[in-house]
Amino acid sequence: MRQKVILITGANGEVGHGLIQQLSEMRNMPPVIVLDIRGLDESMRPRVYETIVGDILDGALLDKLINEYEIETIYHLAALLSTHSEFNPETAHKVNVQGTVNLLHMATEQSRLRGEPVKFVFPSSIAVYGLPDLPTKAEAGAVNEEQYLNPTTMYGCNKLYCEHLGRYYAFHYRQLAVTDEPYRIDFRAVRFPGLISVLTLPTGGTSDYAPEMLHAAAQGKPYACFVREDSRIPFMAMPDAITALLTLAQTPAERLSRRVYNVTSFSPTAGEICDLTLAAFPQARISYEPHLKRQAIVDSWPGDLDDSAARQDWGWQPKYDLRAAFEEYLIPTIVQRYR
Numbered sequence: 586m587r588q589k590v591i592l593i594t595g596a597n598g599e600v601g602h603g604l605i606q607q608l609s610e611m612r613n614m615p616p617v618i619v620l621d622i623r624g625l626d627e628s629m630r631p632r633v634y635e636t637i638v639g640d641i642l643d644g645a646l647l648d649k650l651i652n653e654y655e656i657e658t659i660y661h662l663a664a665l666l667s668t669h670s671e672f673n674p675e676t677a678h679k680v681n682v683q684g685t686v687n688l689l690h691m692a693t694e695q696s697r698l699r700g701e702p703v704k705f706v707f708p709s710s711i712a713v714y715g716l717p718d719l720p721t722k723a724e725a726g727a728v729n730e731e732q733y734l735n736p737t738t739m740y741g742c743n744k745l746y747c748e749h750l751g752r753y754y755a756f757h758y759r760q761l762a763v764t765d766e767p768y769r770i771d772f773r774a775v776r777f778p779g780l781i782s783v784l785t786l787p788t789g790g791t792s793d794y795a796p797e798m799l800h801a802a803a804q805g806k807p808y809a810c811f812v813r814e815d816s817r818i819p820f821m822a823m824p825d826a827i828t829a830l831l832t833l834a835q836t837p838a839e840r841l842s843r844r845v846y847n848v849t850s851f852s853p854t855a856g857e858i859c860d861l862t863l864a865a866f867p868q869a870r871i872s873y874e875p876h877l878k879r880q881a882i883v884d885s886w887p888g889d890l891d892d893s894a895a896r897q898d899w900g901w902q903p904k905y906d907l908r909a910a911f912e913e914y915l916i917p918t919i920v921q922r923y924r
């Protein structure tokens with residue numbers, strides 16, 4: 586018999602660490618195996634059943650995994666983020682799209698082998714949105730899942746296309762075959778805002794100015810913020826991001842009115858993030874040196890998200906608002922980290 590497992594790809598990132606921590610502490614959960622091109626930090630290893638160092642583009646490796654394990658749920662986190670993807674758009678397409686197709690195909694094969702759908706949980710992003718200018722952004726306010734889907738980054742294009750691919754594999758895969766697919770996958774996705782993690786350093790995101798500012802202040806280092814002080818996008822503290830993924834994953838399919846959901850917590854300006862950082866670290870040296878092209882990406886993202894569908898269908902409710910995120914989670918945790 587194959588061991589029943591949960592697979593996390595891209596596990597060595599900020600979301601992966603948080604997900605491993607929470608899954609490993611939940612009762613009646615299958616063990617976790619992780620797949621990451623960089624392996625897994627030593628500190629996380631005791632919490633997982635196996636660490637596979639490999640590439641989601643390696644089809645032979647994925648075939649080996651479905652023969653060795655009965656994969657019940659996949660959290661597919663592996664991706665190149667928005668800024669990183671703009672320096673390597675074709676590489677980003679390969680990793681973010683072909684990599685996802687490989688995993689969707691693997692999940693479909695696994696569903697057939699185990700005789701029931703594999704749950705495929707996918708983190709999409711506010712990067713799928715593209716507001717044309719700042720007056721429209723201000724006027725739009727909290728954007729719902731159907732509005733302004735005109736991404737201006739390769740990463741945003743990748744994430745939007747992968748949302749469609751997820752629905753295709755879940756409801757239309759091989760629809761012209763003579764015999765219907767016996768078991769398609771059970772695809773679900775959340776569109777994350779900027780995530781603020783203190784356990785890991787941000788890598789390659791355009792929303793990274795928030796965590797970068799905090800990490801610099803906690804280390805007594807100066808920080809030049811690469812967006813204007815008045816820049817506003819939605820954010821979430823990492824623990825709430827993990828809660829969103831786990832809650833959506835465990836929601837019975839019949840309660841889902843859609844398969845892609847907005848989730849958010851608070852929408853501060855960079856200046857408000859700076860004020861809360863200075864309140865905790867009065868000696869922090871924070872300046873603003875907007876990088877005009879990264880600024881244009883942030884200006885194209887919505888100032889706020891309408892996450893009423895997630896609240897209605899599966900009881901989404903963030904634990905942390907802006908002030909609580911800083912006072913109860915971010916500051917105490919980052920002080921501990923750099924003590």
Ligand code: AKB
Pocket residue numbers: 666667668709710711712740777778779780789790791792793
């Ligand atoms: C990024 O900045 O690229 C990501 C995102 C908003 O999805 N954190």
